[in-house]
Amino acid sequence: MSDVLLFDLSQHLEKLFSQQRYDAGFALGRHILRYYPRHLATYKQMGMAALAKSMWEDSIDLLQRALSIDPEDIQMWEALRSAAMATELQAEAALAADYIKDLHATSEETTPVAAGHDAARQQDWVRAYEAYRAGYAQHPQRMDAALGLVTALFHLEAYDAALLMTNHILEELPYCLKAHWQSIRCAHLLQDQTVDVQRHLRIARGIDPDGRYLLRWFDDVQEEKLAHPRALIPAWDESERWAYHAATP
Structure with a gap:
């Protein structure tokens, strides 16, 4: 199978999720993580998509992995708080709320x-x-x-x-x-x-x-x-439909 730009596949992943083609999106996300198991953008995209699908536990898992890589991302903290509240994980929701409040800070804080x-x-x-x-x-x-x-x-x-x-x-x-x-x-x-x-x-x-x-x-x-993006990855066959399981970074 020929190689393609990782950047292009990441853009395609974003498009799939924006079109609410979640099964294909999760399959592509797994494909990317197979070759780049700590790829931050993919973890974030999959975590946000899992939240949109009300896959609360998967969303929490993916977002926590992404936040361990980039703990300053307010969008992910907001998503994590939503998923934590949906599953009544009070400690996680409270921690996310603290981050959100401070990251939104103004001079009056x-x-x-x-x-x-x-x-x-x-x-x-x-x-x-x-x-x-x-x-x-x-x-x-x-x-x-x-x-x-x-x-x-x-x-x-x-x-x-x-x-x-x-x-x-x-x-x-x-x-x-x-x-x-x-x-x-x-x-x-x-x-x-x-x-x-x-x-x-x-x-x-x-x-x-x-x-x-x-x-x-x-x-x-x-x-x-x-x-110019240079990172390469084997092309993805969209006919693949892997069962979604969160990858371990």
Whole structure:
């Protein structure tokens, strides 16, 4: 079977779900995860589709996997809260609500994590650092605060501290995509030979092979180097109809 661009199959997956062709969409999603078992975009698309189909448990499973990779995605937190409420998982729903409230933060919000997000949007990195540091001290399980702290430290050129923080994040979330990219960026600027950059790259490229998230998150990335998707995957035979089971990342 010939290879095609992963980007094209991902676009086709989005189209299938938008047309409510869920059986075909889940089959294609499984096909993608067979070759890219941690592909973030696919987990998100399948999680949102499972929610639309009222497949609550599947949706929770897929969204939790995706959020362990990208814990700053407010759309996925909103979807997870809906699925958790539908299944009366109060703790999961409450956690999602906390993330949603803080990620939606404005300058009028009072929690430290919310203040950090607001300051970061305004690129006030000193204020963001102080707020994220306070928020993370209060809630060390909040990975959006931890990632925000890394971003603030990076912009303040405290690369050693940022790198140390990414290590803490990856102890909790081994496949957190932004933490892997920030580790690579800090190691490059510090010329730190002790960082296993190739390992970070291997994991990051397995999650986001074409660097779509890299372009979205970091303004200093040279877009021309990532302008054309290159990741390949065996073509999908739409006649395949695999039973849906959540893939293990």
